[in-house]
Amino acid sequence: MNLDVRSLRTFSRLAHSGAEKAAGSLTTLAGIDTYVNVTKVELGTKADVENEFAERDLVSVHIGFSGGLDGHTVLAFSPESAERLVDALMPGINATDAEGELAESSLKEVANIMLGGFIDGWADYLDTTVDITTPTYVDDENDGPLDHVDAEGFENGGDDEHVLVFRNQLEAADNAIEFDLYMVPTASSIGTIVEASGEDGALPVESFAAFSEMINDGANQASEDITAMTGIDTTVEVSRLSFVPIEGVPMSLTDAVRRGVVLEFSGTPSGYIAILFDEPSAENIASSLLPGMEGDEAMRQSAIQEIGNITTSGFLDGWANALETTIDISPPKHVHDIGSAIIDPLATDLAQSQEYAFLIDSTIRTDDDEFTCDIYALPDETELRKALRKLSPAA
Amino acid sequence: MASKVLVVDDSAFMRNLLKQLLEGEHEVVGEAENGVEAVELYRELEPDVVTMDVVMPIRNGIEATSEIKSLDAGASVIMCTSVGQEEKMREAVEAGADGYITKPFQKPNVLQAIADVIQAEA
Amino acid sequence: MQVYTTDTPAARSGRIKVGIADYAVSGDESTLTTSGLGSCIGVALYDPETGVSGLAHAMLPEADDGSEPAKFVDTGIELLLSEMRAAGADIDRVVAKIAGGSTMFDFTSADGDGSIGDRNVAATRTTLDGFGIDVVAEDVGGSHGRSLELDSQTGDLRVRSAKSGNHVL
Numbered sequence: 001m002n003l004d005v006r007s008l009r010t011f012s013r014l015a016h017s018g019a020e021k022a023a024g025s026l027t028t029l030a031g032i033d034t035y036v037n038v039t040k041v042e043l044g045t046k047a048d049v050e051n052e053f054a055e056r057d058l059v060s061v062h063i064g065f066s067g068g069l070d071g072h073t074v075l076a077f078s079p080e081s082a083e084r085l086v087d088a089l090m091p092g093i094n095a096t097d098a099e100g101e102l103a104e105s106s107l108k109e110v111a112n113i114m115l116g117g118f119i120d121g122w123a124d125y126l127d128t129t130v131d132i133t134t135p136t137y138v139d140d141e142n143d144g145p146l147d148h149v150d151a152e153g154f155e156n157g158g159d160d161e162h163v164l165v166f167r168n169q170l171e172a173a174d175n176a177i178e179f180d181l182y183m184v185p186t187a188s189s190i191g192t193i194v195e196a197s198g199e200d201g202a203l204p205v206e207s208f209a210a211f212s213e214m215i216n217d218g219a220n221q222a223s224e225d226i227t228a229m230t231g232i233d234t235t236v237e238v239s240r241l242s243f244v245p246i247e248g249v250p251m252s253l254t255d256a257v258r259r260g261v262v263l264e265f266s267g268t269p270s271g272y273i274a275i276l277f278d279e280p281s282a283e284n285i286a287s288s289l290l291p292g293m294e295g296d297e298a299m300r301q302s303a304i305q306e307i308g309n310i311t312t313s314g315f316l317d318g319w320a321n322a323l324e325t326t327i328d329i330s331p332p333k334h335v336h337d338i339g340s341a342i343i344d345p346l347a348t349d350l351a352q353s354q355e356y357a358f359l360i361d362s363t364i365r366t367d368d369d370e371f372t373c374d375i376y377a378l379p380d381e382t383e384l385r386k387a388l389r390k391l392s393p394a395a
Numbered sequence: 396m397a398s399k400v401l402v403v404d405d406s407a408f409m410r411n412l413l414k415q416l417l418e419g420e421h422e423v424v425g426e427a428e429n430g431v432e433a434v435e436l437y438r439e440l441e442p443d444v445v446t447m448d449v450v451m452p453i454r455n456g457i458e459a460t461s462e463i464k465s466l467d468a469g470a471s472v473i474m475c476t477s478v479g480q481e482e483k484m485r486e487a488v489e490a491g492a493d494g495y496i497t498k499p500f501q502k503p504n505v506l507q508a509i510a511d512v513i514q515a516e517a
Numbered sequence: 518m519q520v521y522t523t524d525t526p527a528a529r530s531g532r533i534k535v536g537i538a539d540y541a542v543s544g545d546e547s548t549l550t551t552s553g554l555g556s557c558i559g560v561a562l563y564d565p566e567t568g569v570s571g572l573a574h575a576m577l578p579e580a581d582d583g584s585e586p587a588k589f590v591d592t593g594i595e596l597l598l599s600e601m602r603a604a605g606a607d608i609d610r611v612v613a614k615i616a617g618g619s620t621m622f623d624f625t626s627a628d629g630d631g632s633i634g635d636r637n638v639a640a641t642r643t644t645l646d647g648f649g650i651d652v653v654a655e656d657v658g659g660s661h662g663r664s665l666e667l668d669s670q671t672g673d674l675r676v677r678s679a680k681s682g683n684h685v686l
Contacts, residue, residue: 025477028523029499035534089408106408112450113498116477129482134405134452174532247538247576247588255552255664257679262622333622337679340553341662344537345621348556348576348633351588479522488518495520504521511519 002204005385007194008041008243009356011166014193015039016245018121019168019181022114026172029113030088034172038248040359042165043208044240049165049184052238061111062136065119068128069192071185073118075111081177082107088173108135118181126196162209164190167242169252203385207392212241214322214391219362222314222375229307230288232366234373239362246357249347249378253339260373261308261332262342265316268325269387271379272346273315275308275332276339281371288370301334308332315362315375323387346378354381398443398513399424403433403459404475405451409498413446413475416502421509430454434462437470444509447492449476449483457490464491471512475500538588540573540597543669544604552664554617556634558641558657559665560594561614562601562650563672569606570669571597577633578640590640598648613645614674614686616656616663634658654686 016039023034053060053076060076077085086103089110112135123130166183185193219239227234244252260276277285285307286300309332320327335342350357360377379387398421402413410426417423425440427433429451437445445463449456460472473494474487487495493515494508533541535551543549549572551559556576563570575593586592598608618638631639638657645652656663656676666675674686 025499025523028501033532033534035536037536102407102411105406109406109408112406113477116450116498117479120479123480123482129480129486132450132478134450247536250553250555251537253553255677264624335621337555337621338553338662338664338677341555341664341679342621344553344555344557344662345619345624345633349624351576352633355585484518484520492518495518497520497522499523500521501523504523508519508521 003194003208004203005356005381010196011041011193012039012243012245012356014122014125015041015166015168015183018118019170021117021121022168022181023170025113025117026110029110030085030172032088032173032177034170037169037171038244038252040167040169040242040244040248040252042167042240042242043162043212044165045212046163048238048240049163049182055237059107060138061108062138063111063115064133065130067130068126069122069130069185069189071183071189073115074182074184075114075179076182077107077177077179081179084173084177085110085179088177104137108137111135114181118183122193126192162212175254203388204392207388208241210391211388214319215239215241215360215362218315218318219364219375221318222311222362223364225310225314226307226364226373229310230285232288232370234364234366237363237365240360242359242361244357244359246347246351246355249357249359250340250344252359252361253343255338255340257337258339258342259304259336261305261312262335262346263308263312263332264330265312265327267320267327268323269379269383270327271377271383272349273312273375273377274335274342274346275311276342276374276376277304277371281373284371285373305332305334311373311375315377323390343376350378350380357381358384397421398509399440400509401425401427401433401436401440401442401445403427403430403445403451403456404448405429406448409448413505416505420506430456430459430462433459434466437463438466443471444512445470445472446475446505447472449474449478449487457486460487460490460492469516471516473508473512535572535574537574538576538585540571540587540593540600542569542571542597542600542604544569546670549667549669550665554663554665555619555621556617556632556637558590558615558617558637559663560590560597560641560645561616561665561667561674562597562611563614563667563669564601564606564610565612565672566607566610567605568669569601569604570667570672571601572665572667573597575637578636590637591644594641594644594648608648608650611650612653612672613650614654614672615641615652616665616674616676616686618657619659619661619663621660621662656684656686
């Protein structure tokens with residue numbers, strides 16, 4: 001199977017308009033303003049998707065679809081967001097008391113309405129009909145939140161096999177409720193949609209998968225480097241490649257204040273990278289690098305810059321090796337600002353020549369939540385395509 | 396004039412919402428969770444109007460609508476569903492549905508749909 | 518068979534979120550918000566007589582043919598004004614407050630024309646001037662990010678930044 005940028009754009013547009021419709025449904029149903037922040041077409045392994053659910057203790061409602069398209073849709077909330085949503089739907093009803101069943105029923109119906117609306121647009125685009133199943137509620141107390149998905153949806157093979165995930169980040173009630181709407185089509189259904197939109201200059205899906213593994217390796221190397229520097233064990237929580245409308249890149253961050261570094265890289269590909277910490281994380285990491293030097297702000301800034309530098313190298317060196325090229329990295333620039341505003345100039349610079357971006361984002365964290373480090377890399381689209389071509393099996 | 400309504404939906408939340416919405420306007424005489432129950436309750440209660448979900452376990456709303464219509468050609472059935480695909484609407488027409496409301500519904504739409512099917516019958 | 522579809526609802530909470538490459542108009546007492554302005558520019562327009570107001574969040578100065586209009590300063594402002602006119606605003610009364618357009622990094626790609634932030638500010642002034650709209654207050658440039666809230670009732674524009682806190686334009 002091949003994938004090209006044109007079909008990715010079609011995917012992205014269909015998913016975004018479906019998500020807009022789903023958001024409008026929730027606004028009507030619950031009377032709370034709901035917005036789609038960003039629609040991403042993500043390529044990752046099934047294990048990545050499962051990990052994220054487990055790490056975030058997500059409560060989710062699953063609906064399968066079949067017919068003209070086959071696959072799985074999921075509406076996933078943090079437990080707090082689920083509780084707030086139930087409260088908006090049925091004020092005064094506590095999700096944990098005897099009426100828990102009604103709370104569960106309301107979340108299932110929200111998912112039914114939102115996911116049903118989401119799927120409609122795809123069916124109409126492909127001039128086909130898609131049947132949906134009744135919703136299944138899955139909470140984090142069940143063993144393995146994705147057991148159900150294993151059984152019914154993600155039948156694309158073993159853990160290392162790659163899946164294309166359409167992920168829409170939504171928020172409602174002034175950021176109080178945040179949730180994700182996922183759609184995971186089966187491999188053959190992806191083929192169906194690709195065929196419908198044409199595959200001009202397409203790249204085999206294996207080269208995307210190879211790149212996605214390169215990103216995983218880079219994130220793991222960065223995590224090892226951070227551990228070596230700080231002496232604190234870290235793991236890669238998530239690492240993924242996604243295809244996003246360029247304006248969606250900054251919108252995938254909130255306006256919480258972040259601290260970290262921004263760097264430019266040049267070569268094949270060139271682009272921008274940002275290594276960002278939330279404020280408590282930045283404090284903790286600076287303290288672990290500079291024990292007993294709490295007061296020295298200039299030194300702390302330098303420590304953050306250095307960890308950004310090292311993390312970036314760890315992240316990108318593997319790419320250069322795999323692509324048999326060199327990637328040069330600019331000196332790190334220290335930033336301490338609104339998260340989305342930090343990423344905005346990077347996306348805007350690329351927006352001069354591209355409408356969509358390949359966004360790479362990884363999260364590295366310590367087991368005890370001492371700090372979390374987010375890596376965002378934005379390669380130039382044309383150059384990334386060149387790099388992907390190098391990774392294709394035929395090359 | 397108040398009509399007798401049978402509400403069919405597998406979601407307890409949605410049945411609740413419809414009951415609240417119809418309160419004071421129409422009388423909800425029964426609730427069914429699936430297509431099989433819907434047909435049984437239709438026989439038993441002889442409602443004026445049925446609001447019918449489409450995606451339900453055991454028997455879906457399209458099948459239940461066909462069956463109700465074969466029992467009583469004069470039955471008034473309004474589909475009430477989150478699925479808005481054109482092909483699905485054609486299936487509903489074939490099954491004999493009299494109206495089609497997409498969820499999330501708004502109160503005026505539901506009341507209008509009930510008024511329309513009742514008037515068509517009169 | 519009659520089909521009854523749901524109308525797209527208007528905002529309920531009185532807060533309308535404007536995304537990036539996006540704009541919104543309010544004819545009532547809503548607050549229009551947008552966040553994460555780096556080099557992007559926020560253009561707040563207000564008709565004091567009718568209270569019709571609008572907020573745009575544009576990424577780049579000038580549109581090419583066939584590009585998404587809300588992404589650009591020139592076409593974004595034009596679009597916003599036509600929607601405000603439709604909502605009852607009189608363009609002759611409309612005033613502007615602008616914020617954003619900072620230069621946070623010195624990228625190697627920046628050419629002789631200046632940073633994208635500076636070019637966004639310049640394009641905003643030119644476009645507004647073309648419509649005869651005065652800029653009555655501004656907080657532009659610098660090297661920091663901003664988030665905005667436009668109170669449609671008063672035309673107050675609250676600017677939040679990580680470094681200098683909140684202030685009202």
